[in-house]
Amino acid sequence: LSLETNLRKAMERGELLLYYQPQVSLHDGRLVGLEALLRWNHPETGLISPAEFIPVAEDSGMIVPIGRWVLRTACRQVALWREAGLGTINVSVNLSVRQTRDPHLLRDILDALHDNGVSPGQLELEITESVLMDNVKVNVELLERLQTEGIRLSIDDFGTGYSSMAYLKRFPIDQVKIDRTFVRDIPGNGDDEAITSAIIAMAHSLGLSVVAEGVETAAQLDFLRSAGCDVMQGYYFAEPRPAEQVSALLTRRM
Ligand code: G
Numbered sequence: 050l051s052l053e054t055n056l057r058k059a060m061e062r063g064e065l066l067l068y069y070q071p072q073v074s075l076h077d078g079r080l081v082g083l084e085a086l087l088r089w090n091h092p093e094t095g096l097i098s099p100a101e102f103i104p105v106a107e108d109s110g111m112i113v114p115i116g117r118w119v120l121r122t123a124c125r126q127v128a129l130w131r132e133a134g135l136g137t138i139n140v141s142v143n144l145s146v147r148q149t150r151d152p153h154l155l156r157d158i159l160d161a162l163h164d165n166g167v168s169p170g171q172l173e174l175e176i177t178e179s180v181l182m183d184n185v186k187v188n189v190e191l192l193e194r195l196q197t198e199g200i201r202l203s204i205d206d207f208g209t210g211y212s213s214m215a216y217l218k219r220f221p222i223d224q225v226k227i228d229r230t231f232v233r234d235i236p237g238n239g240d241d242e243a244i245t246s247a248i249i250a251m252a253h254s255l256g257l258s259v260v261a262e263g264v265e266t267a268a269q270l271d272f273l274r275s276a277g278c279d280v281m282q283g284y285y286f287a288e289p290r291p292a293e294q295v296s297a298l299l300t301r302r303m
């Protein structure tokens with residue numbers, strides 16, 4: 050069977066699940082949100098990374114129903130945490146290029162929020178520069194409508210694509226996520242230190258907040274905090290984990 054057929058069956062059989070990774074404020078240490086990260090729990094091979102199956106899902110168009118499932122599941126989980134008395138949690142969801150070409154995307158997102166009683170301000174969408182560049186005119190309109198609804202927008206893997214500063218001006222963006230390849234060798238690598246500091250300074254001067262991805266050490270954390278970075282995400286604080294394990298983390302927070 051092709052991976053595509055298997056993926057279709059995986060969704061029907063409920064083999065897809067979401068992991069969540071905390072995003073923590075560098076200003077006060079508070080949990081500001083959780084990034085939802087897709088996993089495929091294959092009955093024979095175990096957990097499969099999205100890096101392996103998202104490309105297939107994108108090529109086949111499967112990413113549209115999968116992405117819709119991700120949005121609904123993430124919103125449902127936020128509602129479950131609220132119902133469990135764990136407070137108002139923000140969630141970030143990754144969007145693929147194919148999804149932004151789907152004319153039903155906006156409706157699907159609003160339905161997922163509404164059906165679960167989640168406010169738009171609790172949802173953040175992560176898009177890469179290549180998603181933005183797919184169709185600038187259409188995407189400017191889509192993102193403006195999302196922003197009007199109160200949904201926040203973040204540029205993922207910032208610095209790795211065709212990072213034109215003009216896009217930051219043109220698109221209604223709230224936040225940039227510095228790609229983890231720039232974070233990996235700070236402190237120490239002068240180029241990466243310069244790039245990281247420059248992204249933070251530029252983003253701030255445009256009124257955007259900054260998340261650093263892939264933070265694994267205290268030294269990275271110290272550097273980022275000194276450079277004024279707002280939020281960190283990475284193994285240093287917590288790896289992506291299933292919802293039940295996040296609940297334990299949220300309980301401790303209270
Ligand atoms: O969690 P992990 O490092 O394995 O993720 C690998 C890649 O898969 C990352 O680039 C991440 O953005 C992407 N990814 C994870 N979950 C989703 C999802 O729900 N939708 C899309 N489009 N991409 C995702």
Ligand code: G
Nearest residue numbers: 086205206262263264265282283284285289
């Ligand atoms: O492309 P995107 O930024 O969505 O990728 C997120 C991916 O990064 C997730 O799959 C997650 O597993 C991975 N990740 C999260 N924290 C760390 C970290 O501290 N180090 C490394 N190497 N990867 C991380």
Ligand code: NA
Nearest residue numbers: 084143175205
């Ligand atoms: Na992401």
Ligand code: MN
Nearest residue numbers: 205206226262
């Ligand atoms: Mn990223």
